[in-house]
Amino acid sequence: MAKILVATFPDTANLLTAVRKARREMFRVYDVFTPFPVHGLDEALGVRRTRLPWATLLCALTGLTTAIVLQGYTNVLDWPLNVGGKPDNSTLAFIPIAFEITVLGAGLATVGAFLVRCGLLPTTRARVADVAATDDRFALVLEWRRTRLDHGQIERLLRQHGAREVVRKVLEL
Amino acid sequence: MDKLPEDATEPRWTTGSPTLHQITVDIAAPMEGKPGRLWYACLAVAVAALMVLLGVATYLIATGIGIWGLNNSVGWAFDITNFVFWIGIGHAGTLISAILLLFRQRWRNSINRSAEAMTIFAVMCAGLFPLLHMGRPWNFFFILPYFPNQHGPLWVNFRSPLVWDVFAISTYFTISLVFWYLGLIPDLATMRDRAVGKIKKLVFGILSVGWNGSHRTWSRYEIVSMILAGLATPLVLSVHSIVSMDFATSLLPGWHTTIFPPYFVAGAIYSGFGMVMTLLILTRQSMNLQRYITMRHLDSMARVLLLTGSIVGFAYATEFFSAWYGHDLYERYHFINRATGPYRWGFYLMVLCNVLTPQLYWFKRVRNNVAILFITSILVNVGMWFERFVIIVVSLHRAFLPSGWGMFYPTIFDIGILVGVFGLFFTLFLLFIRFAPMIAAWEVKGVAVDQASSHTGAGHGAEGGHHG
Numbered sequence: 251m252a253k254i255l256v257a258t259f260p261d262t263a264n265l266l267t268a269v270r271k272a273r274r275e276m277f278r279v280y281d282v283f284t285p286f287p288v289h290g291l292d293e294a295l296g297v298r299r300t301r302l303p304w305a306t307l308l309c310a311l312t313g314l315t316t317a318i319v320l321q322g323y324t325n326v327l328d329w330p331l332n333v334g335g336k337p338d339n340s341t342l343a344f345i346p347i348a349f350e351i352t353v354l355g356a357g358l359a360t361v362g363a364f365l366v367r368c369g370l371l372p373t374t375r376a377r378v379a380d381v382a383a384t385d386d387r388f389a390l391v392l393e394w395r396r397t398r399l400d401h402g403q404i405e406r407l408l409r410q411h412g413a414r415e416v417v418r419k420v421l422e423l
Numbered sequence: 424m425d426k427l428p429e430d431a432t433e434p435r436w437t438t439g440s441p442t443l444h445q446i447t448v449d450i451a452a453p454m455e456g457k458p459g460r461l462w463y464a465c466l467a468v469a470v471a472a473l474m475v476l477l478g479v480a481t482y483l484i485a486t487g488i489g490i491w492g493l494n495n496s497v498g499w500a501f502d503i504t505n506f507v508f509w510i511g512i513g514h515a516g517t518l519i520s521a522i523l524l525l526f527r528q529r530w531r532n533s534i535n536r537s538a539e540a541m542t543i544f545a546v547m548c549a550g551l552f553p554l555l556h557m558g559r560p561w562n563f564f565f566i567l568p569y570f571p572n573q574h575g576p577l578w579v580n581f582r583s584p585l586v587w588d589v590f591a592i593s594t595y596f597t598i599s600l601v602f603w604y605l606g607l608i609p610d611l612a613t614m615r616d617r618a619v620g621k622i623k624k625l626v627f628g629i630l631s632v633g634w635n636g637s638h639r640t641w642s643r644y645e646i647v648s649m650i651l652a653g654l655a656t657p658l659v660l661s662v663h664s665i666v667s668m669d670f671a672t673s674l675l676p677g678w679h680t681t682i683f684p685p686y687f688v689a690g691a692i693y694s695g696f697g698m699v700m701t702l703l704i705l706t707r708q709s710m711n712l713q714r715y716i717t718m719r720h721l722d723s724m725a726r727v728l729l730l731t732g733s734i735v736g737f738a739y740a741t742e743f744f745s746a747w748y749g750h751d752l753y754e755r756y757h758f759i760n761r762a763t764g765p766y767r768w769g770f771y772l773m774v775l776c777n778v779l780t781p782q783l784y785w786f787k788r789v790r791n792n793v794a795i796l797f798i799t800s801i802l803v804n805v806g807m808w809f810e811r812f813v814i815i816v817v818s819l820h821r822a823f824l825p826s827g828w829g830m831f832y833p834t835i836f837d838i839g840i841l842v843g844v845f846g847l848f849f850t851l852f853l854l855f856i857r858f859a860p861m862i863a864a865w866e867v868k869g870v871a872v873d874q875a876s877s878h879t880g881a882g883h884g885a886e887g888g889h890h891g
Contacts, residue, residue, distance in 0.1 A: 261872075262872060263876070281637045281638055281639055282637075282638040283635060283636040283637055283638070284636050284638060284641065285443060285447075285609075285613070285636060285865060285868055286609075286641075286865040286866070286868045286869040286872075287638075287641040287642070287644065287645050287869065288638070288641075291638050291641075291642075292642055295638060297638070297639060297642050299646070300642065300643040300646050302643055302646060302647060302650070303646070303650060306650050306654075320568065321581045324568055324572075324578035324579075324581065325578060325580070325581045325582070328572075328576070328578065329576040329577060329578055331577070331578075331580065333580055333582055333583075336582055340582050343581065343582040344581055346584075346587040346590070346591065346661065346665055346668075347581060347586070347587055347590045349657075349661060350587075350590040350591050350594040350658075350661065351590065351594070353594055353598065353654050353657070353658050354594040354597060354598065356650075356654055357597070357598045357601060357602075357651055357654045357655075358597070358598075358601065360647055360650050360651065360654075361601050361605060361647065361651070364643055364644070364647045365632065367643065368637075368639070368640045368643060368644075369633065370608070370632040370633055370634060370640070371632055371633065372629050372630075372632055373629075374632055374633025375628075375633060376612065376615065376628065376631065376633045376634060376635045377633070377635055378616065378635050379635070381616045382616075383635070383636045384609070384612045384613040384615075384616045384634075384635070384636050385443065385444055385447045385613060385616065385617070386442065386443030386444040386447065386868075389636075
């Protein structure tokens with residue numbers, strides 16, 4: 251349970267300035283909830299670029315290795331079969347499947363890693379700061395902590411920057 | 424990135440300037456209201472056709488594939504034609520969802536969801552044919568390598584393009600499904616937050632996996648979408664290339680050509696866009712979504728049809744040219760037979776629909792006429808079905824030795840399955856546009872906001888250009 255301050259905005263331009271302003275005033279931005287990805291928020295929030303591509307690379311390599319080992323073991327080592335006089339180790343013929351399994355591994359791993367990293371699972375209960383954040387509102391959530399501004403001042407500041415509503419909530423987010 | 428001055432006249436991909444909330448309401452409308460008569464009429468026809476499929480498939484599995492018109496000369500006919508046809512249909516969906524995403528083509532945003540759904544349903548239809556053609560579909564797992572190997576020392580032959588197909592198509596299906604579902608999650612969350620009933624809330628709650636629109640999630644989400652698009656792009660090209668190798672790696676005249684992979688991929692995109700056009704025209708009319716699936720979208724798709732149709736026409740010409748230039752007796756005979764033999768009507772139908780029809784799209788008046796677009800988009804698919812028929816049956820019926828020549832005549836069961844699969848496809852699609860958000864609301868919102876800010880000159884110009 252955390253004390254939070256939810257400020258909702260009707261548009262992105264005001265949201266971005268408010269986020270920058272709040273961070274300059276030493277508030278900790280817990281998160282921003284938006285109906286679509288807002289560009290410029292990464293920089294405004296100081297979100298680091300995700301490391302998920304490493305999961306892609308790792309699993310792509312795993313897939314590739316699996317495919318080569320599978321085809322090599324079955325068709326070259328375990329039971330070499332003469333098909334139309336082609337060599338047992340017909341490496342070129344093994345490429346399509348190697349490619350497919352690489353892509354399969356990489357794709358599934360990327361999405362899997364993403365879902366796990368973001369905690370998005372069928373059993374996850376959505377922790378919504380503002381219901382309209384999946385519709386047409388942009389909700390800026392600040393962690394409530396002691397700064398040189400008091401509650402009234404920050405509320406006024408947010409409203410100055412276009413916030414429609416500012417609500418203090420105690421929520422588990 | 425600097426914006427060019429002409430950006431102010433950037434095409435608008437929604438009619439009017441709906442507010443964000445209006446977009447949610449409009450896109451949720453088909454799921455929350457009652458569909459119109461057109462939808463029920465289409466569904467009735469589709470379900471009737473689906474019943475035909477169930478009946479014929481049951482009889483087929485009980486009796487064996489002898490009920491088809493196949494014979495020793497023509498061992499592949501309607502089944503493989505249908506298989507290649509449906510796989511091809513799927514390609515346009517991936518092109519729109521992945522390749523146009525990488526090229527940052529924003530007109531994809533209101534059509535990608537339904538195009539991807541089309542891909543998934545088309546691949547499901549395609550997958551049915553190898554299964555049915557096995558005759559004993561319950562033994563389908565024989566085509567997979569698995570441990571412990573229960574076939575004595577024998578393994579599947581990894582040098583065979585038919586085995587490549589198994590891997591290519593199952594990978595394609597899986598990745599398309601995952602990509603599609605990933606795109607759906609934010610919209611399912613919107614539906615969850617709008618839902619009134621308890622059951623709806625619960626179902627959308629589970630399906631939306633706890634999505635709450637957190638920016639940290641969005642930030643990763645966009646990277647993941649780009650990675651998937653990057654993976655799906657070579658994947659989709661590989662799938663139809665591999666399908667074409669089922670033919671190209673054989674020695675049969677008419678099949679044994681190196682041009683096949685690009686020729687098949689272009690044809691696949693062509694037929695797929697034809698199907699997307701048919702479906703979207705049906706959708707916008709039956710669900711009143713003209714505001715989001717605009718004439719501009721149809722115009723852009725017609726341009727893609729013109730391009731890919733011309734590539735297909737060029738490939739036909741190339742085949743004839745290389746047969747003439749190559750001095751191979753059998754190859755030459757095959758192409759003379761294609762244009763003058765007993766199946767010449769199929770060939771001329773294919774030329775008419777695939778080479779001549781798309782040339783109409785040079786004219787703006789044609790591209791802006793919904794009725795003509797609808798009819799021509801159906802012709803595109805008639806033509807592409809016959810292209811596969813010509814490639815498969817015409818090549819097989821006159822192979823090398825005249826003693827092995829024969830004819831293929833479809834039986835009522837061949838035709839029943841052909842019709843029935845359309846029933847399966849359209850039933851799935853009609854249910855989809857009724858029960859799932861069939862336009863990516865969150866993507867349309869992103870475009871609408873950028874559009875508004877670029878038109879008023881206000882807003883975040885520098886960051887504006889890049890919504891996935």
